[in-house]
Amino acid sequence: MTRNAPIATRNEVARAVRSALVTNGYADLRTAHIADASSKSEGSLYYYYETKDEQLAVFLRRAPTWFDERIEEIDASDPDERLREICDLLIASDEDDPLYGLQIVLMQLTSHASYNPPQLREALTEYKRHLHGIISEQLRAGIGQKIYRNDIDPEETATFILMVLDGTIGSGTALEMQGFETDAQTQLEAYLDDLLI
Amino acid sequence: MTRNAPIATRNEVARAVRSALVTNGYADLRTAHIADASSKSEGSLYYYYETKDEQLAVFLRRAPTWFDERIEEIDASDPDERLREICDLLIASDEDDPLYGLQIVLMQLTSHASYNPPQLREALTEYKRHLHGIISEQLRAGIGQKIYRNDIDPEETATFILMVLDGTIGSGTALEMQGFETDAQTQLEAYLDDLLI
Numbered sequence: 001m002t003r004n005a006p007i008a009t010r011n012e013v014a015r016a017v018r019s020a021l022v023t024n025g026y027a028d029l030r031t032a033h034i035a036d037a038s039s040k041s042e043g044s045l046y047y048y049y050e051t052k053d054e055q056l057a058v059f060l061r062r063a064p065t066w067f068d069e070r071i072e073e074i075d076a077s078d079p080d081e082r083l084r085e086i087c088d089l090l091i092a093s094d095e096d097d098p099l100y101g102l103q104i105v106l107m108q109l110t111s112h113a114s115y116n117p118p119q120l121r122e123a124l125t126e127y128k129r130h131l132h133g134i135i136s137e138q139l140r141a142g143i144g145q146k147i148y149r150n151d152i153d154p155e156e157t158a159t160f161i162l163m164v165l166d167g168t169i170g171s172g173t174a175l176e177m178q179g180f181e182t183d184a185q186t187q188l189e190a191y192l193d194d195l196l197i
Numbered sequence: 198m199t200r201n202a203p204i205a206t207r208n209e210v211a212r213a214v215r216s217a218l219v220t221n222g223y224a225d226l227r228t229a230h231i232a233d234a235s236s237k238s239e240g241s242l243y244y245y246y247e248t249k250d251e252q253l254a255v256f257l258r259r260a261p262t263w264f265d266e267r268i269e270e271i272d273a274s275d276p277d278e279r280l281r282e283i284c285d286l287l288i289a290s291d292e293d294d295p296l297y298g299l300q301i302v303l304m305q306l307t308s309h310a311s312y313n314p315p316q317l318r319e320a321l322t323e324y325k326r327h328l329h330g331i332i333s334e335q336l337r338a339g340i341g342q343k344i345y346r347n348d349i350d351p352e353e354t355a356t357f358i359l360m361v362l363d364g365t366i367g368s369g370t371a372l373e374m375q376g377f378e379t380d381a382q383t384q385l386e387a388y389l390d391d392l393l394i
Binding site: 024025026027028104105107108110111112113114115121124125128132155156157159160162163164165166167168170171172174175176177179180183184186187188191194 | 221222223224225301302304305307308309310311312318321322325329352353354356357359360361362363364365367368369371372373374376377380381383384385388391
């Protein structure tokens with residue numbers, strides 16, 4: 001049974017899991033790493049979250065807000081400009097960016113989804129849908145403002161863009177194939193240019 | 198020190214790692230799983246490959262040939278038709294396909310690349326370059342045969358296609374978001390249509 005943790009505890013656990021994941025990678029993650037990254041002892045983490053998977057679920061439910069906070073900082077009001085900045089932000093390949101590493105560990109969890117309990121799959125699915133919603137929102141706004149062609153399907157197009165970003169995070173960021181990253185970004189720019197009226 | 202294993206042993210280790218990875222996932226992979234999936238004892242695996250990472254490297258160096266064998270079976274000679282069949286094959290999302298699960302575990306290793314020793318990163322980079330080469334070869338053939346437009350950059354375009362496939366393997370296959378998979382494939386078809394003269 002999971003006890004209802006106070007919000008401050010949930011947020012701290014989410015941040016500790018994030019930090020421990022980015023440092024150690026999912027395959028080597030131990031609850032001791034999570035405890036080390038928080039002010040809590042392993043025992044008190046287990047008081048609220050009895051398994052590592054429950055701790056991971058707290059992290060996954062919190063993950064969308066870390067991107068939302070950054071997206072809110074984008075100044076551009078033009079949907080096309082916003083979308084391009086969002087794409088850059090979601091690749092998060094700059095090692096000095098606090099988001100660096102976060103997308104990589106989310107990819108680790110995504111690729112292990114079928115081995116993990118349903119609660120993790122559901123939280124990951126929610127997270128992907130959330131990003132998809134952010135992208136499709138810009139596309140719909142752009143179509144509405146006659147910036148993007150009105151024959152594009154915003155839902156399908158958002159999926160395609162998200163798949164390009166996810167693939168680029170894998171080979172480009174995680175595997176550090178910089179040539180792939182640059183080429184994928186150039187082609188994504190061209191793809192977005194093609195959506196314009 | 199790694200002793201030079203006979204080819205038959207290398208192949209058996211590669212197959213055993215593949216099977217153990219697909220069954221258990223990278224995060225839970227133990228050398229005992231690999232030994233269980235082979236005719237070798239854990240002790241005799243260690244005689245040739247002293248660490249799990251060395252066993253994984255053998256698997257990664259063998260992985261391209263499993264795709265090559267399947268690509269060789271494609272009958273189509275038209276580069277565009279071949280490319281579309283290759284894209285389907287690389288997503289490998291049909292659970293009855295022997296390739297099912299292989300791309301997912303390769304994605305698990307890709308997303309852990311920066312936590313792993315250089316030999317694994319190098320083998321993964323080679324594997325990605327190999328797939329990229331297969332895709333760009335079809336694009337170049339298609340441009341040569343005036344099937345594809347001659348203003349496309351076959352290298353960049355191959356990267357973009359590979360990133361779409363990789364992203365789709367993550368969300369579509371590993372996370373089983375079938376809607377994403379269908380939409381990404383529809384949009385990839387449209388993207389390929391756009392390359393045609």
